[in-house]
């Protein structure tokens with residue numbers, strides 16, 4: 588995995604709000620829709636094909652496309668200005684046991700959908716809700732490799748505190764980068780300081796393994812609730828507090 592897998596996406600992107608959050612319904616989403624996009628540079632209007640839902644038949648091309656930042660790429664047909672066009676996406680990988688719902692900038696912690704709950708009631712599927720593309724890529728990297736994302740969030744939380752102490756820098760966000768079983772290491776990419784510089788920190792795999800024990804002991808019921816849930820930095824902070832109070 589490249590060291591530059593996660594970027595600061597907040598500059599020069601188009602945020603396409605296909606649906607207002609209050610009207611969100613997973614079952615109403617078509618696989619592809621056409622939408623008019625206005626170029627942020629030359630103001631030209633053009634039609635863009637937006638893929639709202641991807642599933643197995645399109646894998647692994649879609650996976651590669653999301654991880655390499657091609658998926659949300661948009662180019663103006665008039666002035667050739669290139670940017671990212673972010674829009675909601677339901678990423679289904681039932682074979683590997685997970686579904687990820689990406690809703691740009693959502694503040695929700697959970698998103699329930701009756702139709703999906705019914706359809707996959709008998710299957711052991713992890714359902715995750717993410718609010719930015721880095722989180723989406725991180726979840727794909729973890730869950731596709733059958734790595735426990737709750738344990739990895741706890742491990743990241745521990746490593747983040749080490750970075751803040753030893754490097755004396757404020758950490759703003761962080762993502763799982765790589766796990767190397769031969770070297771017995773796990774790496775994270777953080778964004779630190781006022782400039783949000785990328786900062787890589789590698790630690791021993793035991794940090795993840797210990798977190799996995801904690802998840803199995805205290806948070807094994809988390810995935811039994813209905814709906815797409817947020818397993819992120821805030822979840823890890825809360826979970827760590829719960830664990831400490833036991």
Ligand SMILES: [Zn+2]
Nearest residue numbers: 626629663666
């Ligand atoms: Zn243009």
